[in-house]
Structures are given as C-alpha cells and as structure tokens.
Amino acid sequence: MSDKILEMKNITKRYPGVVALDNVSFSVKNKTIHALVGENGAGKSTLMKVLSGVITSGNYEGDIYYKNEHCEFKTIKESENLGIAIIHQELALVPYLSIRENIFLGHEHSKFGVNDVYKMREEAIEVLKRVGLSRMPETIVSDLSVAEQQLVEIAKALTKHIELLVLDEPTSALNENESNQLLNLLLEFKKEGLTSILISHKLSEVIKVCDAFTILRDGAVVETLYRGIDEVTEGRIVQGMVGRSFANNYYPPRDSDIGDVVLKVEDWNVFSTAEDKQIIKDVSFDVKRGEVVGIAGLMGAGRTELAMSIFGYREGQKASGKIYKNQELIQNNNISMAVKNGFAYISEDRKVYGLIQMSTIKDNMTLVNLKSVSNNGRINFDKEINEVNTLIEQLVIRCTGHEQVVETLSGGNQQKVALAKWIFSDADIILLDEPTRGIDVGAKYEIFSIINQLAESGKTILMISSELPELLGMCDRIYLMTQGKIIGCVDAEDATQETIMAQLI
Amino acid sequence: MNKLNIKGSNLKNFKKYGMILTLVAIIIFFQILTGGSLLKPLNIANIVQQNSYILILSTAMLLVIIRGTVDLSVGSICAFIGGVAAMLLVQKQLPLGPVILFLLLLGAVIGAWNGFWIAYVGVPPFIVTLASQLIFRGLAIIVLDGQTIGPFPNQLRAVSSSFLPGIWVNSIDLLSLFVGLALIAFILLSRVFARRKSKKYGIPVRKLWIEFVEALFIIIFIGFLIFSFATFQGIPSVLVLLGILIIIFSFLTTKTTVGRRIYAVGGNDKVAMLSGIDTKKYTFMIFVTMGFIASVAGLVYAGRLNAGSPKAGVGFELDSIAACYIGGASASGGIGTIAGTMIGGLIMGILNNGMSIIGVAVDWQQVIKGLVLLLAVAFDLMSNKKKQ
CATH class of the missing domain: 3.40.50.300 (P-loop containing nucleotide triphosphate hydrolases)
Structure with missing residues (x-):
C-alpha cells in the first residue's frame, strides 16, 4: 500500500470566466499534517469543496484517489462515509442545542426513531475527553467560547470515525493560548493515526506543526515543501503565496514625529x-x-x-x-x-459591525460624514462621488467603481473601505x-502601510x-x-x- | 469579481423590468377578459380612486419595510381616525380645518406610540403593531359605538371622489393635457441629465435602446392617463395628493441624508449605530411618519365611504405591505424604492379591479392575490440566491 492517503490529480475547476483551479495536483501522506496555504482566492476552499463533494463529480476535471481508490463524490455524505470531514471557518453548530445534540446532529443513535440519549451521552463524554474539553455534554453551545465551540466541531467529526480531517482556518478566531492547545491536539491525533489538512493564514503555526506545505497561488500549485527535505521558512512561503518577496521586513517602516x-x-x-x-x-x-x-x-x-x-x-x-x-x-x-x-472605531467584525454589506462602496464610505457632502440635508452627489473616487485611488481599493456592492469585495478591500470611511470622517x-x-498576506501589508500613513499624518x-x-x-x-x-x-x-x-x- | 457584479446588475434590471412586464401583462390580460372595460376612462378614474389610500399608505410603509420592520396596525388606525372624524365632524359639527389638523396630529401620536415601544423599549415591531391593530380597531368601534356614522362635509368627500375643475374646451380638459405633457417632459429631461452625469463620473449606463424603450413606456403610460382624464372628468383630486406624497418620499429616499441613513439603519443597524447614527431616533421617526400617513389615508378613505365605519381599513396593512414586497423591497430591510412600490400597488389594484369587473368572487380574489404576493417574493429570493 502506498503511503498516500489522498491523491488529487490534475484537478481543474472552471467558473464562467474564471479558472478557479488550474491543473492542481495535491497529495497527502498518511498520518501527517499537511498545510494548504495561499492568499484568499488562491483556490484553497475550492479544492476542499472538490474533495468533500460540495462540487460534485462531473463539475470538475481530474481524479481523486482516496486510499488508492478512485472516488467520485456526489454528496458530502459520501465523502464523510469514507472518513473525510471538513471543519469550516464559520462554525456550523446550532447555538441553542447542547453539545451532545450538536455532536450527534444528523447521525443520532436511536431505537425505532427514539433517540438513545444515554448511549450518545456516554460517547459524547468520551470524545470530549479526547479533544480535551471539560464540559458537560448538556451545556448549551451558545454558552461556550469560540475555542470551545471549535473543539465541539472536532468532537463531532471524531464521532464519525474519520481518517482525514480538514480544518479551514481553525485558529483565526482563537488567541495564542487557545491556538496552541488546538495545534497540540492535532499533533496528538497524528500520533493516533489521523491525517489532517490545515488551511491557515498564520504561517508561524503552520510551520510549527505541519509536515508538508502546499502553496497555492491563483488556482495553481506553486510548490510543495516537505519538512526535513526542503528548507521551510515563513519568508519562502510568503514569497510563494504572493509571488514577490518582502525585502526582509514584512512590516513597512514608519517615519512619524x-x-x-x-x-x-x-x-x-x-x-x-x-x-x-x-x-x-x-x-x-x-x-x-x-x-x-x-x-x-x-x-x-x-x-x-x-x-x-x-x-x-x-x-x-x-x-x-x-x-x-x-x-x-x-x-x-x-x-x-x-x-x-x-474618534473612529473600526470593528474586528466587518460583516456585522463594520460595513453594510448590501450597500455600495460610496454609501458605506460617506455614511459617517454625510453632512460634509450635503447642503441642508440634500446630498450633493457630484461632491460625494468625487470624494469617494479620491479615496478609492488613494487607498488603492480594487473595485469596478464606487457603485460596487461591498459584499463582493475581498476582505482586504473591505477593510480599506472601512478605513476610508473613517478617514473621510476626519477622525x-x-x-x-x-x-x-x-x-491575506499581500493585503495585510497594504493595510499596515495605510496605518503608517495615518500615523505619519x-x-x-x-x-x-x-x-x-x-x-x-x-x-x-x-x-x-x-x-x-x-x-x-x-x-x-x-x-x-x-x-x-x-x-x- | 467584475463578472459577478455585472451579472448582479443584470438580475437587478431583470427584476425591475420583470415587475413592469408583470404590470403590462396583467393590464393586457384583463383588458382582453373584460372586453375593453378595464382601460375605459371611467374605469381608469375608478382604479385611481379605489387604490389611492393603499398607495398613500405604501409610501410610508416602504420606509417601515426598508427599516426591516413591519406595521400591522395601519388599517386599524385608518378606522380609528375615520371614527374620530365622524364623531367630531358629524356628531359634534366642529369646523373641518382644525379637525383635520387635529386628526393628522393624532395619527402622528399613534405612530409615536408604536415607535416608542419598538425603538426605545425593544419590543419586536410585529408584536407592537399587532397589539395596536387590536387596540385601535377596538377604539374605533368604541368611538363609533359600533355604528357607521356619516355623512361628512362635502369638502372632505371632495378629496377622495371629486375631480379638479379643469379647463374644458370641446369636452376635452386642457389642464389634464398640460399637466401630463409637463410631467412627461420633466421625467424625460431628468433622465437625460442623469445619464449625462453618470457618464461624466464613469458610472456604467444602460444601453441606449433600453433607455428608449423605457422612455416609450413612460410616454405611453402617462399619455394614456392624460387621455383618460382629459376625455372623462379631468384629474382626480386624490391623484394630486398622491403625486405630492410620491415626490416627497422619492426625494427623501434618494436625495437626502435622512433617506441614506434610513437605508443604512435598515441594511445593518449595528453598523449604522457604530457610524454615529441615532438608530433609535430614526426607527421612532419612521413610525411617527407611518402614523401620520395612516391618518391621511384614513381621512381619504372616510371621505370615499362618506362615513366613519368600524370596519373601515380591514386588510389595508396587508395590501400596502404586499405592494412594497411586490415592488422589490426586501423583507429583511435595506432595499426598496418608491417607484417599485407604486408599481407593486398598481399590480394589486389592477388585479382587484379586473377581477371584480369579470365577476371573480371575493374569496377567489383573495386566493389569487395571495399567490401573486408569494410568487413575487419567491422570485426575489431565488434571484438573490443565484447572485451568490
């Protein structure tokens, strides 16, 4: 038997007008932790959608071999049955149900349609111990911290007897300490024989725990590095991800009085x-x-x-x-x-507290200081559009124009709109x-530069x-x-x- | 990204034209089924007068819907206002002017009552206005002692059932012609200017032929109205009132800071609050406006009935909410236009009128109206899903 648990060969996925995955080959060795890194839009999520059966066979080109068997997944359930589970960035737990109910949601133990609560409870206690979560299985999920909810997700996956666990940005909402715990858990699982694919922006973490690193850029594999064979550094990965090197310093210099x-x-x-x-x-x-x-x-x-x-x-x-x-x-x-x-406050949660997602760039940018572009309550559209266009140029916001709806912008560009909104407010x-x-990494650098410019001014x-x-x-x-x-x-x-x-x- | 956006705007256009096409289809459908009665000048005046109060309600209801809330009490408020009007004007014989001012103020106060519980106490709007629906229906019955009381002074009736005097030459009303032509000229010119401005700022403009088709549609639509009015009895007075409200609310929603902020509060109230907007005040004021407009509609309807009736306004809230939704407003807030809402209201109104003429029973009328509403909103949802 080959030591590869998963092989995806020459996967190509086209959307109208865009090639999301371009002849991507990706293989994962058994009992390893494999990192999948790349900027937003590089194709990581699309690749995982192909793997899990969200993008069904026939809608992509290429072949998937799981444990040397050719697979054509038509549903998520099919990939799950073979032992592949994906934990998404946005947790998929029902907030008002208990830990136990969430863990067994969709695959309850039951006799004649009546749930066997005791059996599920016992199993839940066992699996919670495995993930290191010391909570009663009856605890309501909304009472848990984000880190704990993440563990519940993993516990849920474990009860399905999986062999390949995919984690999409599991630590993005966790602090240093919680992240370390989670990563240690992955290392523990590796010893027990579980293979993981870790998608993350936090390169330091990835370098700490992973055995192999596949870097994606613009839907294609840049390179795959193996620990012990290649020299793995943050600089090399970043360079692969963005296609250019940040001359030694990742943080732009600032010259402010x-x-x-x-x-x-x-x-x-x-x-x-x-x-x-x-x-x-x-x-x-x-x-x-x-x-x-x-x-x-x-x-x-x-x-x-x-x-x-x-x-x-x-x-x-x-x-x-x-x-x-x-x-x-x-x-x-x-x-x-x-x-x-x-004062200005730019929230950590752009979707909920930062920007009106269904509104245009223009309407979001001028919301705080609408007065400055209006006379007696009537908006002066000429002035408004001019001001907005200036800011779009100044902050290099990549968009089709000020009428583009914010929802369709990337995270980095959304954050620039949020910054522009408060720059416009003259805070x-x-x-x-x-x-x-x-x-993503490239946009981070730009955001840092904008912060520096603000300080300098x-x-x-x-x-x-x-x-x-x-x-x-x-x-x-x-x-x-x-x-x-x-x-x-x-x-x-x-x-x-x-x-x-x-x-x- | 680029691609997606263009696709989105195509869908938006399709939605907009879908609405207009639906209206046209319904008109043609009933024009045939009624053997041409639908578009007779007499019936056109009828449609305007029958639907005026729903359209009036819908102007303010749109603000409520954009805010992401709903007002179920407006029908009862109409009945209550009509009841108080009957008490003051018919029983107490008080002068008309002060009474109308008082009733408009009373409407605003009722709206403030709703707004207080919703904005400052945080009770869900559905519950607050459901309670108000019961409260003011009850109060209307109490005020009228369960009876229908009339008739009203002529001036009040005139608002809802009479026509402007006009300038008659050979039994053609020149005033109607003049007003209509001025309106067409105004709309077309403002579109030309808007297009120029868009080009100047590099905003993508629609294809020229689409503009021409739309202009043609506007000319035919208004031209037909003019013709109907000019050859019948002139411009219905209530259309003047409705026209003024449409202009005010269009201006408010598209051109003012207040309007922009209403969309913002409805689109995401947390973001709006963190942008320094007093979201509670805006919510409160929207309901005050709704109460005020409900009072206007209540008076128009009372004038049309020529009596205060405890049963007045039953179902008005649902018709005006339906007009907003059919007109493309989003049930979750942040989206909706006055023009769309008026078209939505007309679709409902012409359905009502057409079905009545061909003799569809009232029970079946309800079934059909319900289906139209359901399909309109389902279509809206499906096109949004496709966008994602």
Whole structure:
C-alpha cells in the first residue's frame, strides 16, 4: 500500500470566466499534517469543496484517489462515509442545542426513531475527553467560547470515525493560548493515526506543526515543501503565496514625529448590566500624536469592550472615568458624541459591525460624514462621488467603481473601505480592532502601510490585535491587558513574543 | 469579481423590468377578459380612486419595510381616525380645518406610540403593531359605538371622489393635457441629465435602446392617463395628493441624508449605530411618519365611504405591505424604492379591479392575490440566491 492517503490529480475547476483551479495536483501522506496555504482566492476552499463533494463529480476535471481508490463524490455524505470531514471557518453548530445534540446532529443513535440519549451521552463524554474539553455534554453551545465551540466541531467529526480531517482556518478566531492547545491536539491525533489538512493564514503555526506545505497561488500549485527535505521558512512561503518577496521586513517602516499626548484615559471602569459584572477595571492609558499603540491580551481580556466603551458604546453597560483629548476633558457618552469628538472605531467584525454589506462602496464610505457632502440635508452627489473616487485611488481599493456592492469585495478591500470611511470622517483618534483579521498576506501589508500613513499624518492610533508579531511589528508601545485590567506597558522595540506571553498568562 | 457584479446588475434590471412586464401583462390580460372595460376612462378614474389610500399608505410603509420592520396596525388606525372624524365632524359639527389638523396630529401620536415601544423599549415591531391593530380597531368601534356614522362635509368627500375643475374646451380638459405633457417632459429631461452625469463620473449606463424603450413606456403610460382624464372628468383630486406624497418620499429616499441613513439603519443597524447614527431616533421617526400617513389615508378613505365605519381599513396593512414586497423591497430591510412600490400597488389594484369587473368572487380574489404576493417574493429570493 502506498503511503498516500489522498491523491488529487490534475484537478481543474472552471467558473464562467474564471479558472478557479488550474491543473492542481495535491497529495497527502498518511498520518501527517499537511498545510494548504495561499492568499484568499488562491483556490484553497475550492479544492476542499472538490474533495468533500460540495462540487460534485462531473463539475470538475481530474481524479481523486482516496486510499488508492478512485472516488467520485456526489454528496458530502459520501465523502464523510469514507472518513473525510471538513471543519469550516464559520462554525456550523446550532447555538441553542447542547453539545451532545450538536455532536450527534444528523447521525443520532436511536431505537425505532427514539433517540438513545444515554448511549450518545456516554460517547459524547468520551470524545470530549479526547479533544480535551471539560464540559458537560448538556451545556448549551451558545454558552461556550469560540475555542470551545471549535473543539465541539472536532468532537463531532471524531464521532464519525474519520481518517482525514480538514480544518479551514481553525485558529483565526482563537488567541495564542487557545491556538496552541488546538495545534497540540492535532499533533496528538497524528500520533493516533489521523491525517489532517490545515488551511491557515498564520504561517508561524503552520510551520510549527505541519509536515508538508502546499502553496497555492491563483488556482495553481506553486510548490510543495516537505519538512526535513526542503528548507521551510515563513519568508519562502510568503514569497510563494504572493509571488514577490518582502525585502526582509514584512512590516513597512514608519517615519512619524511623535508629538504630545492626544488621548488620555483615566480610571476607566465599565460595568456590564447584561452580564452583571465589571468588565473593565481602573484602566488608564495614553496615546500620543503620530503614535501607534497596541493592546495585547488574550481573548476575553476586555480589549474590544475597552475600545468600544471609549467610543461611546453603552448597550447593556455603564462606564465611568475620564477621557481627555489634548488635555481637555471630553464626554463620549454615546457614539454620536465620540464621532463629533473625532474618534473612529473600526470593528474586528466587518460583516456585522463594520460595513453594510448590501450597500455600495460610496454609501458605506460617506455614511459617517454625510453632512460634509450635503447642503441642508440634500446630498450633493457630484461632491460625494468625487470624494469617494479620491479615496478609492488613494487607498488603492480594487473595485469596478464606487457603485460596487461591498459584499463582493475581498476582505482586504473591505477593510480599506472601512478605513476610508473613517478617514473621510476626519477622525484623529482611530481605534483599530483586529485590523487584519481574515485578510491575506499581500493585503495585510497594504493595510499596515495605510496605518503608517495615518500615523505619519499626525493621527493617533490605538490598535488591538491577537497576533503578537503584528503588534511588535507595527506599534511603538504595547499595553498588556488581562481580565479587564492593564497590567503593564512595554516598548515594542525591547519586547518579544515570549516576554509578553509570559506576562499575559 | 467584475463578472459577478455585472451579472448582479443584470438580475437587478431583470427584476425591475420583470415587475413592469408583470404590470403590462396583467393590464393586457384583463383588458382582453373584460372586453375593453378595464382601460375605459371611467374605469381608469375608478382604479385611481379605489387604490389611492393603499398607495398613500405604501409610501410610508416602504420606509417601515426598508427599516426591516413591519406595521400591522395601519388599517386599524385608518378606522380609528375615520371614527374620530365622524364623531367630531358629524356628531359634534366642529369646523373641518382644525379637525383635520387635529386628526393628522393624532395619527402622528399613534405612530409615536408604536415607535416608542419598538425603538426605545425593544419590543419586536410585529408584536407592537399587532397589539395596536387590536387596540385601535377596538377604539374605533368604541368611538363609533359600533355604528357607521356619516355623512361628512362635502369638502372632505371632495378629496377622495371629486375631480379638479379643469379647463374644458370641446369636452376635452386642457389642464389634464398640460399637466401630463409637463410631467412627461420633466421625467424625460431628468433622465437625460442623469445619464449625462453618470457618464461624466464613469458610472456604467444602460444601453441606449433600453433607455428608449423605457422612455416609450413612460410616454405611453402617462399619455394614456392624460387621455383618460382629459376625455372623462379631468384629474382626480386624490391623484394630486398622491403625486405630492410620491415626490416627497422619492426625494427623501434618494436625495437626502435622512433617506441614506434610513437605508443604512435598515441594511445593518449595528453598523449604522457604530457610524454615529441615532438608530433609535430614526426607527421612532419612521413610525411617527407611518402614523401620520395612516391618518391621511384614513381621512381619504372616510371621505370615499362618506362615513366613519368600524370596519373601515380591514386588510389595508396587508395590501400596502404586499405592494412594497411586490415592488422589490426586501423583507429583511435595506432595499426598496418608491417607484417599485407604486408599481407593486398598481399590480394589486389592477388585479382587484379586473377581477371584480369579470365577476371573480371575493374569496377567489383573495386566493389569487395571495399567490401573486408569494410568487413575487419567491422570485426575489431565488434571484438573490443565484447572485451568490
């Protein structure tokens, strides 16, 4: 028997006008962890759709061999029955059902149509132990953290007796600590004989755990590297992904004059009336003109809550404390006031909190500051379009024009629209929450460049990120936050990931 | 990306023209079945007057739908306003002017009642307005003591059932002709300017022949209305009221900051809130507007019935909501136009009228209207799915 569990040969998938996969050959060795990397739109998801049977046989060219058998999947169920499971980036759990009910959804143990709850419970406890989740099987899924939900997904896959597990961006919503746990779990499974395919943007993680690396670009395989045979570095993979090299430094340099303190927050406390607990405790910090200051912390440390409460968000929470802008005490009691005071908040969740997906680029960009392009409530379309076109050019937003609907833009371009929206609002204090989440490598670089330009033009920038290398690469100073408190501040130049993590945990 | 977008706009066009084609098909269908009665000048005036109050309601209902909410209480509000009008005008013999002002204000206050619970307390709109449907239907019956009370002063009746005086020469109304031609000229010119502007900013414009076909359609449509009015009794007064409302609401939704923000709040209220828009205030004001317009429609309908009736306005909310949906508004909010809504309202109105003329029983009329609504929204959903 060959040591390859999966071989996909010369897969080509055409959409009208686009070749999504161009003669892709991809093979995975048994009992290994194989990384599949590439920018958004490189064809990773399409390839996995072919593998799982979402794209049914006949709708693509090429052959799939699973355990040396030629396969033609017509449904997801068929691939699942052979032992292939895919866990998608967007978790597919029913929030109001329990862990057990979710795990066995669609393949319940039952006698004469009556669910055998006890048998399922026992099996659930066993599989939860395997994935290292110490929760009762009756816990409702919506009460779990994202990391825990991810584990439930994996547990669900395990009960189906799978041999090939595909994880699509499993750690994108997890913090460092949780990610490490998940990756260790994969290594554990490997010992037990499970093969995994890991799709991820976080190259450091991929390099840490994977045995082989296939790099896709524009629907074609650039190269496949094997640990121990090839020299595997982040630089080489990035170069393969984007087709050009970032001269040593992945983070563009910034040349800004750091001025006086612009934003100063003192004794900031936030009490959540919804959860009946204090979520921010006595937080004080300051940010200077032209400075990029980071906030590092684990998920649940209260970083987003801190930023949003300073931005005047008060739904289900009360805030107290002092905010100074240029030494002057100001009130940000609601978002309108914060906007008037020159604040901007760019959310980590573009779909829900960032942009109106069904609206055009133009309508999104001018939403905050519509007044500046209208007279007495009547919009001056000439002026509006001119302003929007200028911003599209300035930030190099790739689109068919200002009338393109935001939904159809890539993540990176969407984020640029979000940035443009607040640049247009003339905000001078910009709160960035995970500005590069879900954005591919090439676009990240562009977003970083825009952030630098903003700082250079004298804006004051506070940046939240779960990716420590990003904070270290972009920030002047980094505040460390745990459990709603700020426990220290480090100079980015002297700090390392290790020293920061040691303080956060 | 490019490809996808063009495909999307094709579908959007198809949807828009699909609606107009449906309207034309229904007109032709009933024109044949009624042996030509449908498009007789008398019946045209009838269609306008019969549907005016639904179309009036639909203007504000569109805002409610764009907001992603719904108002089930407008029919009951119409009945209540009609009832109070009967009490004040018929029983108490109070002067018309102040009473109308009071009733319009009362409508706005009722809308504020709905808006308060929805925007500031957070009760789902479906529940709030369902409660109001019951409350104001009940109050209408109480105010009228369960009876139909009339007749109203002539001026109130005139709004809904009379015609503008006109300038008559050889039994042709020159006023109708003049107004109609001015309207055609205005619409065509504004389209030419809009097209020029789009070209100037590099916005893709439609093919020229499509513009011509659309222009032709507008000329035929308005031309036919003019002809009908000019040879019958002139312009129905209620059309003036409706026209003013259409202009106001079109302007509001397409050209103003307030309109843009209503679409934003409906498209995604969280994003709107985080952009510094007071989403609660907007929601509240939309319902105030709806209450005000419901009062206008209530008065027009009362005038047409020439009485306040406890049964007035039953089902109005559903007809006006249906007009919005058939006209392309999205049930989840953020999408919809006044022009589409008016076409949607006309489709429903002509279905009603045509079926009545050929003698389809009221029960079957309901069945058919229900099916039309279902198909319209299903088509909308399917075309959206294809887009993804």
